[in-house]
Structure formats: structure tokens, C-alpha cells
Amino acid sequence: MAMTVAVVSSVLVVAIGHTQAQHLIKAQPMKMAASEALWNTSPEHAPWTIVAVINTAKHDNSFKIQIPDALSILAYDHLSGKVEGMNQIQAAYVQKYGPGNYIPPVNVTFWSFRIMVLAGTLMMILAFIGTYLLLRRKDISQYRGLLKWLLWSIPLPFIGNTTGWLMTEIGRQPWIVFGLQKTAQGVSPTVPAGEVLTTLIGFALVYTVMGIVDVYLMVKYVRLGPDDRVNMESSITESVPSLF
Incomplete structure (x- = not known):
């Protein structure tokens, strides 16, 4: 079931991301151009840049x-x-x-987009491999190489989500509301610096605790393994009295 959900989800994410990119061309063309390190308008047949050495001072890419x-x-x-x-x-x-200056930080926008795409692509490949093996009625637990890749892929959703968020927020700069309000105009004179600092510390602590709990649970269930987890769930089910 998990592999099937992963395949469907990864395909939907690619489709939704594709439509969002096409929306950016019209709604926020500067963000799209920055995510491609595209300094000047492309030719009629526009190539997609995989990697580039970006020179923001000269508005040029020395290698791509x-x-x-x-x-x-x-x-x-x-x-x-x-x-x-x-x-x-x-x-x-x-x-x-x-x-x-309406050009956002190009390096961060460019590379965060590519890291996001790479993370999503790796997850989709692993999901398709796992689903293929299941359709062939293979026991995935016997493929130790795949299991190792799946283990190391645990951080990928977090990496993809974070870099996607960075691309979205940094690529929109200098706007806080595109076309209406710049980030520099979004500072409230009625909120003291102490309250801002307290809020940031509070958010940091909450997310740190959530992150620690998340990592603990993942490590715990990975160490249990599929067989131990099934046995544990069975014993829990048997210990709970039936309601009927």
C-alpha cells in the first residue's frame, strides 16, 4: 500500500509542479527566470539549465x-x-x-529549485522500483540494496519541502505581496523587537522538539524492522478487548 501511495503521490506532485511552473511564467516571471538563472530572454527554443556557475555581478553564467x-x-x-x-x-x-532592484537572490533560487527537483525525482524512482517488485510478487525485504536506499531516502521529503519553500519565498523577493508591497515595507512599527525575538525563539523551540520526536520515531521503527513491527502490532491488537 505504501509503495502504491508513493507512486501516485509522486506522479501527482510532478503534474502539479508542472502546472505551477506554467503559472509562474505569467504571474511571477522574475521568479521563474531566477530559478533558471536566465539573465536574458531565451531563444525561441529555450534550453533548461541543469547546473550553472552563476556570476551575479556580471549578470552572466560562466559555465552551464x-x-x-x-x-x-x-x-x-x-x-x-x-x-x-x-x-x-x-x-x-x-x-x-x-x-x-527587482532581481531576487539568484543562486539560492536556482539551486533550491534543483535540489527540490532532485529530491522528488529520487523519491519517484524508488517508489516505481518498489512497486514494480511488488507487482512481480517479489519480497522487497530480500532486496537489501533497495532497503538501504529507502532508508537513506527518509530525509528526502523534508529536503524537497524545505528547498521548495526557499525557492518560493526567496524567489519572490523583494516583494512580500507581489506587485503590491515590498518586504521592506512589511515591517510593523507597532511590534517591538522583543516580541519578534520571543516569537522566533518560540517557533524554533516548538519545531526543534517536533523534529527530535520525528527523528526518534523514525529511528525506532526502522530498528524494529518490518517483522518486529508486525509482531508488536499483533500483540497490541490481541491485548485490547473486543468491543463486540
Whole structure:
């Protein structure tokens, strides 16, 4: 059941992410351009950059590896289609919103997007392998190599979620509400610094405790193993009196 849910979920995440990327092209083109380290408007057949050495000072990428046409497919579902670059969007935003730097931190936006995609891809591959073995009526517990990969994949959802959040929030800068309010304008003069610090410390403590509990439970059940866990659940079920 878990493998089936993982396959369905991973496919849906890819589909939803694809539609969100196409929405970004229209709603927040600067974020999309920054996530691709695309300084100038692409050619008609836009390539997708796998890795790049980004020079933010010169607005250039000194090194990059690309897949032809892939960005056009991501943006428009076609092999052709231009994607606007950061320099061109910057000029348009200056005209529309006034003087200022509207280019977000490109390195963080670019790499967080790729780490998110990598984490999701690895999870989907493992889910498909596991489901394939189950469909072939294989005992997954006998494939020690796969089990090790599954064990090491436990942090992947957290990594994918965190880097996706970083890409979303940092790629939107300098806006707190895109096109309406900049982050610098979102500081409240009525909230003292002490309250802000207390709130941050409180959130940090709560999430730290939740993280410790999460790691403890994962390690506990991984060490138990599938057989021990089944036996434990059976003994618990037998110890609970029937209500009927």
C-alpha cells in the first residue's frame, strides 16, 4: 500500500509542479527566470539549465550544462517558446513600479529549485522500483540494496519541502505581496523587537522538539524492522478487548 501511495503521490506532485511552473511564467516571471538563472530572454527554443556557475555581478553564467528545448516544454508544453530574462523583466519593473532592484537572490533560487527537483525525482524512482517488485510478487525485504536506499531516502521529503519553500519565498523577493508591497515595507512599527525575538525563539523551540520526536520515531521503527513491527502490532491488537 505504501509503495502504491508513493507512486501516485509522486506522479501527482510532478503534474502539479508542472502546472505551477506554467503559472509562474505569467504571474511571477522574475521568479521563474531566477530559478533558471536566465539573465536574458531565451531563444525561441529555450534550453533548461541543469547546473550553472552563476556570476551575479556580471549578470552572466560562466559555465552551464543545458538540455535543448526543455525549458520551452516546461513553460508552454511545446518545443518552442521564449522565456523572458531577468534583465528584461528588471527594466520593465522599473518602468512599472519605480526605481529599485527587482532581481531576487539568484543562486539560492536556482539551486533550491534543483535540489527540490532532485529530491522528488529520487523519491519517484524508488517508489516505481518498489512497486514494480511488488507487482512481480517479489519480497522487497530480500532486496537489501533497495532497503538501504529507502532508508537513506527518509530525509528526502523534508529536503524537497524545505528547498521548495526557499525557492518560493526567496524567489519572490523583494516583494512580500507581489506587485503590491515590498518586504521592506512589511515591517510593523507597532511590534517591538522583543516580541519578534520571543516569537522566533518560540517557533524554533516548538519545531526543534517536533523534529527530535520525528527523528526518534523514525529511528525506532526502522530498528524494529518490518517483522518486529508486525509482531508488536499483533500483540497490541490481541491485548485490547473486543468491543463486540
